[in-house]
Amino acid sequence: MMWPGEYFKRSEFACKCGCGFDTVDAELLAILVNLRRHYGQPITIHSGCRCQKHNKAVGGVINSQHLIGRAADVTVKKCGPKNRIRILMHHIQRQIRI
Numbered sequence: 001m002m003w004p005g006e007y008f009k010r011s012e013f014a015c016k017c018g019c020g021f022d023t024v025d026a027e028l029l030a031i032l033v034n035l036r037r038h039y040g041q042p043i044t045i046h047s048g049c050r051c052q053k054h055n056k057a058v059g060g061v062i063n064s065q066h067l068i069g070r071a072a073d074v075t076v077k078k079c080g081p082k083n084r085i086r087i088l089m090h091h092i093q094r095q096i097r098i
């Protein structure tokens, strides 16, 4: 399948522990692409996919959406590092918490 991320590299979503888990939910990716277009600013992904081990290491909740590639912690450059946005797929109705 073609990678539809356009502004993002698949590797940006990869689990930080190096296990290689980088399966991102297509809908999450579409939201990020829209967000990128909306702001016209680079978006940094701080945490995308997480395996069980890494999720535990960073204190993630047991049923974290990061485990299934359906959550991403990001910052938009323009908004500064303090405004970290967490996008959770089960809050998909535009409930983006800032």
Ligand SMILES: [Zn+2]
Binding pocket: 015, 016, 017, 018, 019, 020, 021, 050, 051, 052, 053, 054
């Ligand atoms: Zn991992």
